[in-house]
Amino acid sequence: MDFKELREYMVRTQLIPRGISDERVLDAMRKVPRHLFVPEHIQPRAYDDMALSIGEGQTISQPYMVAIMTELLELKGDEKILEIGTGSGYQTAILAELAKNVYSIERIEQLAERAKNILSSLSYQNVFIKTGDGTLGWEEESPFDRILITAGTPQIPQPLIEQLSDDNGIIVAPVGDRFSQVLLKVIKAKGKLEKETHTPCVFVPLIGKHGWQKDEDYYV
Numbered sequence: 001m002d003f004k005e006l007r008e009y010m011v012r013t014q015l016i017p018r019g020i021s022d023e024r025v026l027d028a029m030r031k032v033p034r035h036l037f038v039p040e041h042i043q044p045r046a047y048d049d050m051a052l053s054i055g056e057g058q059t060i061s062q063p064y065m066v067a068i069m070t071e072l073l074e075l076k077g078d079e080k081i082l083e084i085g086t087g088s089g090y091q092t093a094i095l096a097e098l099a100k101n102v103y104s105i106e107r108i109e110q111l112a113e114r115a116k117n118i119l120s121s122l123s124y125q126n127v128f129i130k131t132g133d134g135t136l137g138w139e140e141e142s143p144f145d146r147i148l149i150t151a152g153t154p155q156i157p158q159p160l161i162e163q164l165s166d167d168n169g170i171i172v173a174p175v176g177d178r179f180s181q182v183l184l185k186v187i188k189a190k191g192k193l194e195k196e197t198h199t200p201c202v203f204v205p206l207i208g209k210h211g212w213q214k215d216e217d218y219y220v
């Protein structure tokens with residue numbers, strides 16, 4: 001299977017027609033081998049227009065969703081990013097291509113370990129992954145120029161707002177109820193928050209102190 005060709009096809013049919021226009025984002029999506037971030041038996045479907053199961057009840061986001069979230073972060077190359085929800089590590093790799101450093105937190109240890117292994121085998125040296133509750137942020141490393149939450153949350157966790165740079169820092173997150181959210185972009189400058197809403201989406205839940213509670217009935 002020619003994965004490089006499948007990536008080009010993905011960019012041309014799923015991303016460009018839906019309005020992704022940041023050339024750096026498109027190039028990163030052309031470059032990162034998404035199939036290596038999914039279980040072997042579904043590798044042939046890695047470039048399909050959908051989210052896929054990666055085990056532990058979690059998913060790798062649809063390519064378009066990864067692209068639009070990344071585009072909304074407006075990366076130029078020198079940013080320090082915090083990502084909440086490492087999952088497969090695929091979005092982490094895309095961010096690592098486009099920014100200076102990526103700090104990523106995953107709640108499920110097995111996923112964090114798997115992501116670490118694949119990212120180091122691909123020689124990403126600007127990625128730091130830890131296991132824990134990402135709704136608390138990563139205080140020692142703050143402030144962050146950008147924060148990306150890749151799990152659905154009822155609101156943006158307060159610690160993350162506090163750990164965002166006040167100099168035009170940007171947070172992108174799927175915010176809403178358990179089964180439907182919208183991508184929210186929050187820009188922080190001079191102590192003020194400006195909010196924009198973007199596309200509707202459906203993500204697995206952000207479970208933690210400032211997200212959904214573990215014992216709610218949709219627990220996964």
Ligand code: SAH
Nearest residue numbers: 060061085087088091107134150206207208
């Ligand atoms: N960007 C990932 C998406 C993974 S799905 C990818 O494309 O592969 C969302 C991930 O968020 C899941 O792996 C889930 O375990 C994780 N997650 C949920 N709540 C979390 C929390 N409080 N802190 C860190 N990770 C969390």
